[in-house]
Amino acid sequence: MSRELNPNHWVAPARQRAAINAVLVWSPVVLVLAGLCWRLGGIGLAAAVLALGGLALGLAARHLASRFDQGWLVRRLNAREARLEDSAGLVFAAADLAPLEQLQAERIAARIEAIDPETLADGWSQRPIIAAWLLGAVALAAIILWPAEASAPPLAAPSQTEAAAPGQPRLTGQRVRIIPPAYTGLPARYAQSLDIRAPMGSRIEWTLAFTPQAKSAALQLVGGQTLPLTLGEEGWSGSLRLDIPSLYHVTAEGNRMSRTAHRLEPITDEPPQVQVIEPASGLVMIQPGQRRWRVVFEASDDYAVDQMAQLTLTTAIGEGENVSFSERSRMVSGTGDPKRRRFVVDLDLAAFGLQPGSDLVAQLTVADTRAPGPQVVRGPGVILRWPGAVPASADGLELMAKQTMPAYFRSQRQVIIDTEALIRERGKLSADDFMVRSDTIGVDQRLLRLRYGQFVGMEAEEAPRRPPLPVAEKDAPAEQAEGEHHDGDGHDHGDAPESPVFGGLGNITAEYGHVHDESEAATLLDPDTRELLKSALDAMWDAELNLRSGQPEKALPFELKALDFIKRVQQASRIYLPRIGSIQPPLDMARRMAGKREGIVAGGASLTPFAIEDAVPATAWRALSSPQAIDLGGLDRWVRTNSARIRDPLAVLAAIDALRGDPASGALREKLRQQLWAVLTRPPAQVRRRHDGGSVGRRYMQGLR
């Protein structure tokens, strides 16, 4: 019975699987090899490699499979199945067995028969297979997509044949290679003609061939330098960095007839554009309970936007004058196509400490990838506003009082803060610095005093000036006499006596005293408030005096007192401001225009004539219509100066250059004239007088009468 068990039946699945495993693991290697050969040596080599590889693979698989023999089977059976009692070898033994052995073999054979041969085979080696195929696919893709080493194309025939006398070098081949700057990401390319339009900063390489061979050749830039060409293997070559638009000629020694101007036209790199995608409007009101704020910017550029952009976040917290600003910036990275990147910002509002009446401004600064010197553009800002408390409904004068006063009555606190800070820093400062800073605060105090003074009727005695430097003050002794009353010190001395007349009561206040208000302004404040304000002004005056003499400690009590007064003024019930101007007396029609009127019209109404900016091209336009000489040099200069206004200055320059080469040519004159049309300014519509019809028409019109 044992003889009936064929070991091959048990080994076959294992052999099969081992072979397939081997083939699967190693076949990508063969494919990649074949691919490489196809890329390098062509399809025939690839086929040969594929066939050889396949053969080798088959042999190897067979060899591998052959390792699964009877011995392996016995070992595997014994290892796998405990119930075989390590006696599987007996079943497949070739030699005769002892009876006991035979008995055991029969017992075991029955058990072996119950085993599925498939279960004996090794498992699929999944990981190596997947890894091999993945690597193989990547390698194949790389082989297929690897850019072909572009070989320079042969010289092309010139697009326009140049006229040349026999024996003179004539341009017979041309090749222009344009290498755009690396940051543009554009591939190098070959231009079809000698007219070149390429990104600014590109490198242009010319290779030109002449028949017969020229002694030397050059590129002559119109109105500029000459670029000599060097003779190489293929012909004359030279290169240039394209920065400014210009025209050039190809010149070869001995050939004077090449007059065609070719264009060199750089395409300028536009700065990036930023636009806000979300939110839809520039000002957004905060929603109750809003925790996060999402802002989406989109930046676009003609080549690429830098992936990193700077986000500036400005918070303005507070109301009125008491607003504190803080600015922080951070980098955000964009996603998407480099030409059109999106920057998504999700802000956690808790971090900004917003309160009612504060703004959060987000602004994105993007750069493009231009090298050198990326172009940086600051985009539009979007504002998130937390509206402040609506001011209590007020109307009429109350409204004005409430809205106007706080703006004036606040900076006294700032003066106090500055003074305190100065006192604290006293030890660290030199005496001069201390003096200067104290004096600066004093100037601030003075400006404030002048402002308040307006409310009690002080005229703007001195226009508020910039804080003067102490050096200047030492040179100006008049300033030191400020303690005294003098003209324009903020209060009224009455009119200066014009002609003292004996016995006249005169203006006593002008001579002996002064009033600190004026009649019209007196209606501004009620007497109590005015008293308070005056006290505040007095305190300010003392504070200023001490500050300017470098004693901030002494000034501080006065400052605090002034602040106190001001707070009380702020709480005062009403402040009246005149809303309308004075009422004019009625016109006396009898006296109207009764005076002298000679010479009241100064110079009549003379108008500045329209400056004709295009006088040069207009003159040339007219001159070109008839065969007369024109000033090409002047026209050339004019076009170069005004090139910013003209849409295509190179076309005009090319026409000028062509005409310069052959001034008598009617066709070239006509061409230049046509180009000039686009340059001419449109004058205001003029008047066309109708024709009188000649003698016939005149007679007819007279006959009508």
Added chain:
Amino acid sequence: MLSFQTLTAVLIAVGALAAAIAMLWRRRDWRVGVLAALTLVSGLLLYLALFPPRLPVGGETLVIATAESPLTAKAQPGERLIALPEAPAINGAERVPDLATALRRHEQAQRVRLIGRGLTPRDRDAAAGLPITFTPMPVPRGLIRLDPPADTPAGAIFTVAGEANGMEGGAAELLDPAGRRVDRRVIGTDGAFAMGGTARAPGLAAFTLRLRGRDGKIVSDTPVPLRTIAQPPLRALLIGAPSPEAKYLRRWAEDSGIALQSRLEAGGGVNLGGESVSLNAATLREVDVVIIDDQSLGSGSRAVLAQAVAGGLGVVVRMTGPASAAARGNWGALGLTVEGGSEAVPVTLSPLAPDADTLTSLRGPGSVDAPASINTVDDPAPDLGRWAVRAAPAFVPAVTDADGGVLSGWQQRGQGRVALWTVANSFTLVLNGQADRYYQWWSETVSAVSRPDSTFRPVVPALPEVGERMVICGVLGTVRVIGPDSTETALAIDPLAGAQGCAAYWPASAGVHRIVQPGCDGMQEFALLVLPKGALTVAKAKEMGETTRRWAAEQNAPAARDTPERRGPAWPYVLAWLLVSGLLWLGERRWLTRPSP
């Protein structure tokens, strides 16, 4: 009146009858009867020999091949194929130099059938004297009508209109001399289109009308001449109260080269205009146009102005408020009869341009003071109002708004014209960035009325083509035409044209030709553009077909059939008459001279 023919007939008949009766009188037998009969027959034949009868109907038909005739054209039985010089080389066709030669050579022809595109003006000059059948060929695809702009003032807007056949869905483009597109219109079902551009400095410029098919391919490029004549500066007088309108009118006048005097009365004898101008006949003779506001048009100035208008002066009356009956009476004295004018209606403004590009090319390059970017096509138009006037038929609108409301119009009086400007606040156009429109309106109004001048301006065809005869009128003396290659041709003025002073000219080359005529101060020049041959092929083909059809219809008309009669050949009758006469002679000799037995 007896005609010669009738007289001859009567004489012959009387002679023959008398001879026959005389014979019969002498003797009466059958022989004499025969002779008498022969006498009558001989008389009849004599008459016929003298006046041969018309040939019976059913003669030859001439098939005349003109331009674009099919090469396969063949003569049917009873037809003869003749080719004019324009016809292609058709086998078996007889080539003739013109139609008259063909008709002369083939007098037996009874009718003419024309094939091909049609006859040139050379062959249409005279009547053919034969019925002519002609069916025009279908008009080819392309430009069939082109209305080039008339003389355009510098800086003004001009219009090019035209019509294209079979081009629906295609586009018409107007290219400026530098080759940039100025305007573009999609061609609709009717094929008509109108485009606009702006003129620049004085001179002759060649625009291009480009037709593109539905697929964007270029169908044709046709040159369109634009002529701007340089004229001596206009002398204008502005009278009125100081106002923004006066301010911007002065600005326009200053900028567009008008020699302006102004009298701006601020009241109390204060004149802000600078010059002290008084309105009298002597002043007004030196002025081409007076712009006066209706308040300043008092009874004193009215009479002087009315007299000056009759002498050629132009007056623009500017309305500043609703018209009263008195104001209308004032205008009537100037020769301006309008009704209404007391009601203000809004002015409808058309957009400055269909799109931003077109606006840019209309405006031209900007200046430092007014960059091109300062006003865009999207800027809102100002609200303008006009006083609605009802005018007599003699009132010619000069400027109308988009709805056809009259903004200004004029009326002739004597040799001068008086215009009425009905927009009260037109200066707001300037304030709203539409100064171009303001200038254009005033340019059109003032151009319509200003005193005529006698700038050298010959009358020439709008679109002359190379090799075609053209007529130049309005020239006198020794006139020359200078071609684009500086060849000079002296013009011979046709004495028959009389005072019009016309001369014919055959341009030999395309390009700008200049007509030069000596004037009182130096040479006067006038440029005209001669189009290259074939520039207007389609339009000419259509015109040729239509004119030939009309001409052929005239030949078929009954009046045309009363042409001189065509007599048949006389020789058969002469022979017959000789025979009969011979027989008669023999018979008489044998039977009458010999006494009968």
